[in-house]
Amino acid sequence: MNTPITIPLKDSYKLFNHGPVSIVTSAHGNQRNIMAASWTMPLDFSPAKVAVVIDKNTYTRELVDASGEFGLQFPMRKNAKLTLDVGDISGRDADKFSRFAINTFPAQKIAAPLIADCIGWLECKVIKQGAESMDLIVGEVVAAYADAEQFLNGRWHFSDDPQKRSIHYMAGGEFYTTGDAFTTEDN
């Protein structure tokens, strides 16, 4: 698996400022679940906050509401299939971690496991701010990690190998790989 290095919380927005697809992990008691989420964004720098849309009818939402915690992680292209697989069945019917043989490692500040084959990870605690009526969950980031190989000196330096890069979800099973970095001077 990739080696997660700890990222300062103030830099955690950089893990997904570019809008990659994410995977949400959750746990409460002896229950746990995993779902994909495209609708997520940073919400503040300090304290670092994230916003993620989690439908009120989902099992993930039930566990997030009950535990007040969730993990948010960013898969690499090599694991694109995982983000589709976990949407195919409900976690109420099967333990998706077992079903899809998902490798995890323990989080430090939340009970939900983190997924090994990702390149960025956030541990989040839910902040109640009245946004729940919009299916919107707001979380404060309490820990952040990134792939030691690709996140260096406070920013992504994505591999030339597209299989290691983050991905963006379109719809209907279609993704985009994160493309090449540029500045307006290169343009």
Place this chain on the structure above:
Amino acid sequence: MNTPITIPLKDSYKLFNHGPVSIVTSAHGNQRNIMAASWTMPLDFSPAKVAVVIDKNTYTRELVDASGEFGLQFPMRKNAKLTLDVGDISGRDADKFSRFAINTFPAQKIAAPLIADCIGWLECKVIKQGAESMDLIVGEVVAAYADAEQFLNGRWHFSDDPQKRSIHYMAGGEFYTTGDAFTTEDN
């Protein structure tokens, strides 16, 4: 400029489901402004809603609060510089449209102008849902358009020319081009 074709509102989330950087336009009375925003996401399919973070201290926020409207558009790589330029000065001090010679065309359902050199455009009406304390503006999408050349049959078919593709913002003046499309069968 690109030719905007009308998109059904139910498909409007597809314009930015993949997390590109956006530009917010706003107008109230004879005032108007423009700012870049990376922190934006779809919030619902039907009625189509968007969430965008607009700091309470900005001139854009003042105009959006006063008018209850905003335009949200997605630039192509060729116009990456525009997204940086409009953050360099405050709209309180200068009309950025004139300063940066920005080509616009009129929106249909909102007063704010839309920016010609983009590939996707949303006209939005603010919905008050108690999220304002988080610098979060929620809008209902009331009109949507996309570049006729690249949005076909309800989805993006990005040009092979990276200059025409959407872009994702990292930090510190760095962007990523939207990379190649793939499905898990290609992977």
